[in-house]
Every structure is written in C-alpha cells, then in structure tokens.
Amino acid sequence: MNPRVTMGGIALFATVLYALAPIVRGNVEIPIAQHHLFHAAMIAGAAFSGILIAGWQHRERRGAAGWLLAALIAPVAAMLLMWPSEYSYFELHPWGHVAEHFGLVGLGFLTGYSGQQYANGIGWAAAISVFGMALLAAWGYGVGPPLRAVSTPAQAATSSVSTTTNPGHGADLFAKNCAVCHGAAGAGGEGPSLKNERARKSLIQAEAWIENPVPPMPKLYPGTLSAQDVGDVAAYVEALH
Numbered sequence: 001m002n003p004r005v006t007m008g009g010i011a012l013f014a015t016v017l018y019a020l021a022p023i024v025r026g027n028v029e030i031p032i033a034q035h036h037l038f039h040a041a042m043i044a045g046a047a048f049s050g051i052l053i054a055g056w057q058h059r060e061r062r063g064a065a066g067w068l069l070a071a072l073i074a075p076v077a078a079m080l081l082m083w084p085s086e087y088s089y090f091e092l093h094p095w096g097h098v099a100e101h102f103g104l105v106g107l108g109f110l111t112g113y114s115g116q117q118y119a120n121g122i123g124w125a126a127a128i129s130v131f132g133m134a135l136l137a138a139w140g141y142g143v144g145p146p147l148r149a150v151s152t153p154a155q156a157a158t159s160s161v162s163t164t165t166n167p168g169h170g171a172d173l174f175a176k177n178c179a180v181c182h183g184a185a186g187a188g189g190e191g192p193s194l195k196n197e198r199a200r201k202s203l204i205q206a207e208a209w210i211e212n213p214v215p216p217m218p219k220l221y222p223g224t225l226s227a228q229d230v231g232d233v234a235a236y237v238e239a240l241h
C-alpha cells in the first residue's frame with residue numbers, strides 16, 4: 001500500500017481513538033476553551049489524514065465541482081457542530097458527546113479530502129481555515145451562550161451546586177428581596193438587568209456577589225437570607241434569560 005495512504009489511515013485511526021475520550025474518561029467538566037482546543041486537535045488530525053489519503057499528485061479526475069462544494073460546506077457544518085453550549089444535550093451523555101466528536105472528525109476529514117480532490121493545495125487551505133476557526137472558538141469567538149444552570153433537571157444533575165439549590169424557592173425570595181431594584185422579571189430598574197446573568201457570573205460568583213454585594217445593593221446575608229437562600233436565589237438568577 002502507498003505509504004502516504006497508510007500514514008493517513010494511521011492518523012485517522014488515532015484521531016478516532018482520541019474522539020472516544022468521553023467514553024473512557026466519562027463526562028469530565030473542563031473549561032469551554034480547553035474543550036474547543038480538543039475539538040481543534042480532532043479537526044486537525046482528521047483533516048490532515050484526509051489530505052494524506054487524497055494525496056497531491058496530479059490526477060485526471062480532479063477538478064469536479066462537487067468536491068469544491070463539499071470542501072466549502074464541511075467547514076461550515078463543523079463550525080455549527082462546535083457550539084457545544086448550544087448542543088448541551090450532546091455533552092450530557094458520553095455517547096452523545098462521542099457522536100458529536102465523530103461528526104467533527106468526519107467533517108474535518110471531508111474538508112481535507114474533498115478540497116484536495118478538487119485541486120492540489122485546496123485541501124490544505126480549507127483544513128487550515130477550519131482549524132483556525134476551531135482555535136478562534138477556544139478564545140470565545142462564535143461560542144454560544146453558556147449552559148443555563150438549572151433549566152432542565154438533567155443539567156441540574158450535572159452540577160454539584162445546583163442539585164442542592166431550589167430555584168422555585170429562589171423565585172419567591174427574588175420577588176420579596178430583589179425585584180424592587182432588578183424588576184419583577186429581572187429586566188432591571190434601579191439595579192441592572194439580570195437577564196443572561198449566567199454569561200457574566202457563574203453560580204458560585206453570583207452567590208459570592210449576593211453575599212458581599214457592592215453598594216447600593218444591600219447586603220442581605222447573613223440576616224434576611226440564609227446560606228441556603230443565597231444558593232436558591234442565585235440559582236434563580238442564573239436561570240434568567
């Protein structure tokens with residue numbers, strides 16, 4: 001067998017093994033940026049193997065427009081798949097997560113392979129562009145809004161904090177103690193809007209803020225609010241959108 005194709009096969013195999021990580025490790029919570037770097041590595045491995053397998057010597061058949069179309073669509077589709085925060089249900093189950101990874105590997109491969117089939121060098125250009133987009137995602141570009149803390153029981157179960165908080169009770173506390181400044185629906189008033197607070201503060205940070213706010217926001221803990229109350233109302237605020 002052609003050594004270039006063999007190398008491409010090995011690279012693809014290694015990438016597929018790498019994509020199986022969520023099964024091996026279970027669903028470990030890692031920072032979103034790091035997660036995108038792993039995705040970028042998968043795309044790089046898959047696209048590179050696609051280029052190796054397609055090769056670069058001149059071939060008669062090259063140049064069919066269908067390959068160019070695939071080389072253009074694959075990176076866009078890969079980008080859509082990389083919205084892990086929007087596609088959170090993928091991330092909640094190891095197999096769903098692996099399916100997402102296989103999607104990325106397949107699209108990465110297609111990017112390199114089809115570009116190269118269209119014309120020598122296009123595979124490299126397309127692969128580098130999709131890899132670059134994955135890197136940009138790690139720095140926050142094009143990343144969807146973060147997971148909402150308590151919007152579904154399944155998501156709540158993945159967070160150690162929100163399993164013990166009660167956002168329903170938090171809603172009552174909010175109406176009594178916070179709505180006067182932040183508005184009944186959290187849309188703001190004398191205090192700022194708390195919609196999408198999750199994008200500004202994590203649950204832990206929101207709790208810390210409520211425990212030690214900057215004036216004019218009143219310090220209600222300890223006193224009016226117990227530690228449990230702080231957790232509940234913070235969970236409620238984190239779910240506002």
Ligand code: HEC
Pocket residue numbers: 173174177178179180181182190191192194197200201206209210214215216217218220233234237
């Ligand atoms: C007297 C009015 C007032 C009340 C009552 C009040 N807040 Fe605030 N809150 C503010 C103001 C003003 C700010 C902005 C302070 C700043 O950024 O310097 C703020 C900021 C916040 C923030 C941070 C927003 C950000 O920028 O990320 C959170 C979270 C918050 N409040 C939650 C609550 C909760 C929960 C309650 C009820 C337990 C509450 N607040 C009660 C006035 C109030």
